[in-house]
Amino acid sequence: MQVKDRTFLITGAASGLGAATAERLAKAGARVVLCDLNEEVTTLAERLGECARACRVDITSAEQMQQAFDMAVALSEEQGLAGVVHCAGVVSVAKLVDREGNPADLEGYARTIHINLVGTFNVMRLAAAAMAKNTPADSGERGVIINTASIAAFDGQVGQCAYSASKAGVVGMSLPAARELSRHAIRVMAIAPGVFETPMMSEIPDEAAQALAAAVPFPKRLGRAEEFAQLAEQIIINPMLNGEVIRLDGGIRMQ
Numbered sequence: 497m498q499v500k501d502r503t504f505l506i507t508g509a510a511s512g513l514g515a516a517t518a519e520r521l522a523k524a525g526a527r528v529v530l531c532d533l534n535e536e537v538t539t540l541a542e543r544l545g546e547c548a549r550a551c552r553v554d555i556t557s558a559e560q561m562q563q564a565f566d567m568a569v570a571l572s573e574e575q576g577l578a579g580v581v582h583c584a585g586v587v588s589v590a591k592l593v594d595r596e597g598n599p600a601d602l603e604g605y606a607r608t609i610h611i612n613l614v615g616t617f618n619v620m621r622l623a624a625a626a627m628a629k630n631t632p633a634d635s636g637e638r639g640v641i642i643n644t645a646s647i648a649a650f651d652g653q654v655g656q657c658a659y660s661a662s663k664a665g666v667v668g669m670s671l672p673a674a675r676e677l678s679r680h681a682i683r684v685m686a687i688a689p690g691v692f693e694t695p696m697m698s699e700i701p702d703e704a705a706q707a708l709a710a711a712v713p714f715p716k717r718l719g720r721a722e723e724f725a726q727l728a729e730q731i732i733i734n735p736m737l738n739g740e741v742i743r744l745d746g747g748i749r750m751q
């Protein structure tokens with residue numbers, strides 16, 4: 497799928513991986529609709545200029561996301577929405593049993609699953625419905641959906657039951673969604689980042705961040721948001737990438 501002059505919807509675009517992806521696609525000549533709960537999304541859209549629109553939405557809301565997709569289709573003029581890079585998500589840490597012997601909070605678990613997994617399904621279903629109406633591009637494609645999983649889907653750590661389950665769900669949806677949407681010529685991919693230097697990760701103490709960086713075989717550092725954006729662009733461009741989850745992690749395997 498061509499990037500230049502096509503329209504992409506990016507979620508989680510106020511910050512971190514989503515913001516870097518929005519900037520990269522805009523620089524490559526795309527029109528971009530930036531979705532996020534956070535008002536910073538408006539500032540970024542203004543900075544990117546005429547090619548960008550901001551949409552302050554909750555990705556778990558059917559109505560709000562439908563409006564965002566309608567905005568993207570309108571921005572695309574005749575061509576229709578070319579792709580979605582879905583980055584919005586939350587991290588959570590909770591042990592099944594805490595130090596005092598209390599069981600984990602059930603609502604906290606459900607919240608993480610709702611935002612990361614149900615939210616991804618919400619974005620994916622609306623994206624597919626919008627893109628299925630497109631006239632195929634020269635490559636024969638109607639669109640591409642890129643979801644964001646995590647290496648925690650495979651190597652979850654202590655306290656990550658909710659987060660790992662939510663991201664494993666994102667991994668699990670990739671192949672059935674790609675198979676189903678193949679008849680519409682829509683591809684579905686997921687990126688499973690390792691540890692990236694973003695506001696989400698700034699919540700962990702410096703010492704822990706250094707230990708994580710040291711655990712990466714090569715390069716011995718945290719990932720940069722631009723490196724995620726670079727892979728997202730490659731996935732958009734390369735039509736053979738479909739139904740797969742790509743680890744982007746410098747070879748780290750979490751313990």
Ligand SMILES: NC(=O)c1ccc[n+]([C@@H]2O[C@H](COP(=O)([O-])OP(=O)(O)OC[C@H]3O[C@@H](n4cnc5c(N)ncnc54)[C@H](O)[C@@H]3O)[C@@H](O)[C@H]2O)c1
Nearest residue numbers: 508510511512513532533554555584585646691692694696
């Ligand atoms: N940073 C990492 O190391 C890392 C590693 C693996 C996976 N991930 C995943 O990558 C994605 C992006 O993470 P990031 O590091 O850029 O985090 P981030 O916190 O910098 O950005 C996440 C954005 O999502 C938005 N968001 C959260 N819930 C939302 C909702 N319900 N509706 C709309 N927007 C919402 C936030 O406002 C925020 O701007 C997340 O799904 C995260 O789980 C990140």
